[in-house]
Amino acid sequence: MKKANTYAIIGGTSGMGFGLAQRLVERGDHVLVGGRSVTRLEQAAKQLGPAAVVRPVDMEDRASLAAFFDGFSDLAGLFTPGASYRTASFREADSETAESPFRGKFWAQYWAVHAALPHLAEDAAVLLMSGAASVRPIGNAAYAACNAAIEGLARALAVELRPIRVNCLSPGTIDSELWRNRPVSVREPVFEGWRSLALTGRVGSVDDAVSAALFLLDNGNMTGSTLYNDGGYSMR
Numbered sequence: 001m002k003k004a005n006t007y008a009i010i011g012g013t014s015g016m017g018f019g020l021a022q023r024l025v026e027r028g029d030h031v032l033v034g035g036r037s038v039t040r041l042e043q044a045a046k047q048l049g050p051a052a053v054v055r056p057v058d059m060e061d062r063a064s065l066a067a068f069f070d071g072f073s074d075l076a077g078l079f080t081p082g083a084s085y086r087t088a089s090f091r092e093a094d095s096e097t098a099e100s101p102f103r104g105k106f107w108a109q110y111w112a113v114h115a116a117l118p119h120l121a122e123d124a125a126v127l128l129m130s131g132a133a134s135v136r137p138i139g140n141a142a143y144a145a146c147n148a149a150i151e152g153l154a155r156a157l158a159v160e161l162r163p164i165r166v167n168c169l170s171p172g173t174i175d176s177e178l179w180r181n182r183p184v185s186v187r188e189p190v191f192e193g194w195r196s197l198a199l200t201g202r203v204g205s206v207d208d209a210v211s212a213a214l215f216l217l218d219n220g221n222m223t224g225s226t227l228y229n230d231g232g233y234s235m236r
């Protein structure tokens with residue numbers, strides 16, 4: 001029987017992170033799941049069962065990241081979809097808003113990998129999260145640039161951290177809680193617009209993104225790559 005591996009997922013209480021945690025547990029692996037909300041952590045623990053350890057963590061707080069990994073060693077993988085940021089156009093964004101994607105998504109993942117490093121197995125796989133706005137922005141300049149920077153970070157870390165593999169998942173619009181928690185009046189026009197922009201004519205599912213994430217974590221010949229799980233959006 002295959003030995004159970006343990007994967008850390010920060011941002012694992014909802015959306016793509018939670019979807020991946022479910023898939024890993026289903027196949028017999030263990031997960032260390034982090035997020036900020038204790039209520040969401042408790043819900044995740046209940047749904048995932050005994051193969052999951054849940055811990056509060058804020059990716060923007062380095063002390064909290066260090067505490068998150070405490071006591072864990074030989075982790076087989078790390079996935080970091082946890083991010084909080086605001087978006088606005090270049091002309092309209094104040095400095096707080098403009099800088100929030102780099103703070104809440106780029107530096108958050110940079111320091112998460114840093115904190116995880118002593119706890120990762122030699123042949124571990126790290127998976128960063130960006131977004132297809134990196135290569136096809138529709139505005140929100142700082143957010144688009146932040147996603148491109150994360151994809152660059154994955155390439156550089158793949159070189160520096162080898163033999164640890166480092167890849168990046170770059171989804172298009174995915175029907176996760178990120179959108180479901182927003183009012184229909186906000187969500188539907190975005191989804192409608194997306195259907196006409198994506199070559200597939202549909203919004204991606206959490207399941208689509210989780211399969212792509214699992215491929216990047218599992219495939220020993222993948223490192224330094226960004227996988228666009230975006231229905232062909234970034235090609236047009």
Ligand SMILES: NC(=O)c1ccc[n+]([C@@H]2O[C@H](COP(=O)([O-])OP(=O)(O)OC[C@H]3O[C@@H](n4cnc5c(N)ncnc54)[C@H](OP(=O)(O)O)[C@@H]3O)[C@@H](O)[C@H]2O)c1
Nearest residue numbers: 011013014015016035036037059082083131173174176178
């Ligand atoms: N869904 C899309 O359409 C889409 C498209 C492109 C890119 N993405 C990217 O994919 C990532 C996640 O998306 P999702 O749709 O899965 O989102 P989601 O359903 O909103 O899940 C986000 C998860 O991250 C956690 N989180 C947020 N900020 C955190 C922080 N500072 N520290 C630790 N955990 C934090 C949340 O829990 P707490 O709030 O309790 O901390 C939650 O578990 C984001 O980076 C997003 O930019 C999403």
